[in-house]
Amino acid sequence: MTLPASLDRPLLDEAAGRLIRPYTVSGGRTRPTAELDLLSLVMATGSTPRTPLGPEHAHALALCPGPTSVAELSAHLRLPAQVTKVLLADLLDCGAITARAPRPPDTPTDRSLLEAVLDGLRRRL
Template sequence: MTDAQDEAWLDDEAGRLVRPYTVSNGRTRPSAHFDLLTQVVATGTRPNAYLGPDYEQVLDLCGVPLSVAEVAAHMRLPAVITKVLLSDLVQHDALTTRAPHVMRAGSPTDRNLLEAVLNGLRKRL
């Protein structure tokens, strides 16, 4: 959805004009388990049936790997509703998931990660 299309569904005072439960057809429980840090990425396969504009927007966003939290933020939806959308797309083989990377207990710090964070901070300052 473009910014102009997005504006039609947003009101500065009221917020999103289509309520979140409407987007998920009243469902509040995803059919798959997602952590907020779970990475999702589009597979390139589109669902056989048109699911709606929110699903299309999710697929467009997920051309690159994003976390569930990032998708929710871009969509301006609560995380639980975003998880419902994502689980529907996973069932249609349009998205694939990857568990968040967890550091091993024996390695409390990852030098490459710390250097990347330091480099990023240096660029911003």
């Protein structure tokens, strides 16, 4: 999906700043309908949303052809993380993206994997 030139950057005025306020982008909503962490990875599914969504939704969708974190999308969209989560939850609800939660901190790490990484680093240094 290619973006029109007008979506390559947020609508900005040099003196006034952003022309569309973040709460307008999310329709005034402050809570997403899905649990998304800043480290959650989202990815476009390739299916087109059935309901018409705003240009920010299209921009967010175009930015995640591969796994991309919510934090990274927020930075690219130049929107607060909470607003980005609302947009992504809308896309998740209509099946346009999938989301995967980050690995829980209490999940044990595979020791053999860590040893292989350490061994590889030692060989390179």
